[in-house]
Amino acid sequence: NAGVTQTPKFRILKIGQSMTLQCAQDMNHNYMYWYRQDPGMGLKLIYYSVGAGITDKGEVPNGYNVSRSTTEDFPLRLELAAPSQTSVYFCASSYSFAGQGSSYEQYFGPGTRLTVT
Amino acid sequence: EDQVTQSPEALRLQEGESSSLNCSYTVSGLRGLFWYRQDPGKGPEFLFTLYSAGEEKEKERLKATLTKKESFLHITAPKPEDSATYLCAVLPYGGATNKLIFGTGTLLAVQP
Numbered sequence: 001n002a003g004v005t006q007t008p009k010f011r012i013l014k015i016g017q018s019m020t021l022q023c024a025q026d027m028n029h030n031y032m033y034w035y036r037q038d039p040g041m042g043l044k045l046i047y048y049s050v051g052a053g054i055t056d057k058g059e060v061p062n063g064y065n066v067s068r069s070t071t072e073d074f075p076l077r078l079e080l081a082a083p084s085q086t087s088v089y090f091c092a093s094s095y096s097f098a099g100q101g102s103s104y105e106q107y108f109g110p111g112t113r114l115t116v117t
Numbered sequence: 118e119d120q121v122t123q124s125p126e127a128l129r130l131q132e133g134e135s136s137s138l139n140c141s142y143t144v145s146g147l148r149g150l151f152w153y154r155q156d157p158g159k160g161p162e163f164l165f166t167l168y169s170a171g172e173e174k175e176k177e178r179l180k181a182t183l184t185k186k187e188s189f190l191h192i193t194a195p196k197p198e199d200s201a202t203y204l205c206a207v208l209p210y211g212g213a214t215n216k217l218i219f220g221t222g223t224l225l226a227v228q229p
Contacts, residue, residue, distance in 0.1 A: 004160075031215055042221040043161075043204070048214060058216065090160050096215050104149050104208050104215055108160035 001026050004109035006091050012115045013081040021076040021112050023091030031094045032074040033058075033106060034066065036087040043090065049074055081116045088113050119144045119209050123220035130195055130227050138190040138223045140205030150188050151217065152181050153204040161204055195227045 007022045025032065034046040045058030047066040055066050063085055065077040074093075078085060092106040120143045130136055142150065149168050153161035165174040167183040174181045178199060180191045190203055202224045206217040 033216075040221060043206075043217075043219040045216055048216065050214065056214070092160075094215055103166065105151055105163050105166050106215075106217060107163060108153075110160045111158075113158075 003027065004091055004093055004107055006089075006109035006112050008112060009110065010113045012117065013078075015081060015083065015116060017081050018077070018079050019081070019114075021078070021089055021091075021114075023074045023076065023109060024072050025074075025091075025093040025107075025109075026072065027093060027095070027107065028071065029093035029095045029107075030071065031096055031106075032068065033092045033094075034064070034074070034076045035090045035092065036060065037090060037111075038087050046076065046089075078114075083116050086114060086116045119207070119218050121205055121207055121218050121220040123203075123205050123223050125223060126221070127224040128226070130192075130225070132196055132227055132229050133194045135191070135193045135195070137192070138203055138225070140188040140190070140220055141186060142188070142205075142207045143186075144207055144209040144218075146210035148208040148210045150183055151206045151208070152188070152190055153206065155202045155204055155222070164203075192225070195225075197227050197229050200225055200227045 004025045030051050033048045035043040044060045049055045049068040089112045091109045094106045122141045124139045152164040155161045165181040170185045178193050182189050202222040204222045206219045
């Protein structure tokens with residue numbers, strides 16, 4: 001299994017440009033998450049999804065959008081990039097269902113380092 | 118408000134010098150506590166899950182313990198390859214979203 005994969009690894013955007021960060025997992029996890037990590041600030045949840053077709057906002061959703069049309073993919077869209085969106089972005093996934101056997105730990109991708117200038 | 122605090126922010130050890138990292142948490146109810154290791158330029162790597170006070174988990178030189186208010190990550194006879202940032206996260210009870218609350222991490226440097 002490749003686990004959680006993210007592309008691109010690095011990207012530089014100009015203010016006002018848009019882009020999509022790709023995330024895919026091959027572990028058949030139902031939950032997927034997008035975080036941003038800024039120095040000294042810890043991981044902040046942007047958006048999450050509990051299954052295909054279901055998404056919801058996390059702590060810091062402004063300026064971002066997501067969709068989840070399949071179990072495997074969870075892209076993050078940045079519209080009208082701003083310098084405040086300069087960060088490292090991580091995608092994660094986990095498996096959980098009502099009943100015994102849920103483990104809750106999240107598995108992370110390698111990250112995308114984004115700079116907006 | 119649910120909160121996670123890690124200390125110290127940074128720790129420098131000599132190879133072989135054992136120590137502990139602390140993760141204090143405030144949640145209305147704890148479903149699970151998680152430890153991750155993060156190397157520079159990489160994503161967090163899952164280490165342990167602890168579910169109830171008194172529980173312990175071990176992996177090589179690392180041992181995680183849990184009380185009702187905090188968790189410790191004990192590092193025994195560390196090696197330079199143990200150098201990394203160690204993150205703690207909690208999963209509170211309530212809801213079906215499985216949203217973790219992360220601390221800001223402890224940066225560990227082990228010198229040969």
